[in-house]
Amino acid sequence: MINFLHTFNPQPILFSFGPINIYWYGLFMVLSILGGLAVSIKVASYYCIKKDTIIDLAFWLILGGLIGARIYDVLLEYRYYLNNPLDIFKIWQGGLAIHGAIFVGALTLWLFAKKQKLNFWLLASVITPGLALGQAIGRWGNYFNQELFGLPTAIPWGIPIAVYNRPTDLVTSQYFHPTFLYESLGSLLIFAILIFIHWLILKNCDLKQTAIKICSVIHTLAVLCYAFLYSVLRFTLEFIRIDFAPTILGWRWPQLISLAIGSISLVAIVFYLMTLKNQLSKK
Numbered sequence: 001m002i003n004f005l006h007t008f009n010p011q012p013i014l015f016s017f018g019p020i021n022i023y024w025y026g027l028f029m030v031l032s033i034l035g036g037l038a039v040s041i042k043v044a045s046y047y048c049i050k051k052d053t054i055i056d057l058a059f060w061l062i063l064g065g066l067i068g069a070r071i072y073d074v075l076l077e078y079r080y081y082l083n084n085p086l087d088i089f090k091i092w093q094g095g096l097a098i099h100g101a102i103f104v105g106a107l108t109l110w111l112f113a114k115k116q117k118l119n120f121w122l123l124a125s126v127i128t129p130g131l132a133l134g135q136a137i138g139r140w141g142n143y144f145n146q147e148l149f150g151l152p153t154a155i156p157w158g159i160p161i162a163v164y165n166r167p168t169d170l171v172t173s174q175y176f177h178p179t180f181l182y183e184s185l186g187s188l189l190i191f192a193i194l195i196f197i198h199w200l201i202l203k204n205c206d207l208k209q210t211a212i213k214i215c216s217v218i219h220t221l222a223v224l225c226y227a228f229l230y231s232v233l234r235f236t237l238e239f240i241r242i243d244f245a246p247t248i249l250g251w252r253w254p255q256l257i258s259l260a261i262g263s264i265s266l267v268a269i270v271f272y273l274m275t276l277k278n279q280l281s282k283k
Contacts, residue, residue: 011024012144028138028139032137037130044126046198053118065101068102070088099257121216121220121223122216129194140180143181149178150177153175155175183233230258238255239255
């Protein structure tokens with residue numbers, strides 16, 4: 001794997017049919033959606049949530065997530081899109097910001113849960129493992145687009161970047177940190193942790209007898225764990241990412257967003273752990 005990354009020069013186009021191009025980015029987006037959906041359906045089945053409910057939810061989440069991710073990315077790079085407005089619609093070239101997908105996805109999920117009269121936190125905890133897996137798969141699309149790479153490096157797993165994709169001030173550098181790989185592996189780890197949390201819930205919590213409030217707190221904690229862990233991952237990677245992002249006092253905007261979400265999540269985790277402890281002591 002290390003030698004492959006160090007020597008392989010990825011191309012964005014998977015194959016072509018005359019004037020029609022099929023992109024690796026699009027393939028990995030489809031795979032990430034299918035992988036995340038499969039996991040969500042499986043996890044939901046243990047909580048007696050119907051498959052059709054998750055599929056209906058997935059449709060709206062995918063639609064809302066794509067729109068949110070694109071809008072967020074356009075806002076971050078509005079100067080470029082003001083000069084190239086038609087590029088806003090070229091999502092196969094990349095440019096989907098995960099924070100935008102999460103914000104709009106959370107709103108979509110809340111509206112869906114309210115309409116279907118379902119528990120928001122239960123639904124959120126059911127889909128977060130699939131979300132983490134989808135992120136792990138989807139980041140490989142960035143690799144084939146040769147985007148979202150990090151600082152120049154001499155490490156054995158540094159990836160070659162074509163001259164026309166390198167920043168002008170780093171045009172003489174050849175190998176760069178594969179930040180897509182770091183985030184992919186980090187997301188896989190988060191996925192494993194979330195699956196383990198659900199295993200603990202199902203093993204130790206009798207869903208038919210445990211108080212609804214206690215179950216809701218546990219599922220809330222699972223969602224907050226995802227928010228905290230991904231924020232830590234993203235905050236850390238922003239130190240070596242060199243793609244464009246607005247800065248405030250020397251801090252990259254995605255880094256500040258991650259810091260805010262991570263801090264709020266950590267405080268909320270402590271609060272809900274104390275709440276859970278109090279509720280269990282009353283049983």
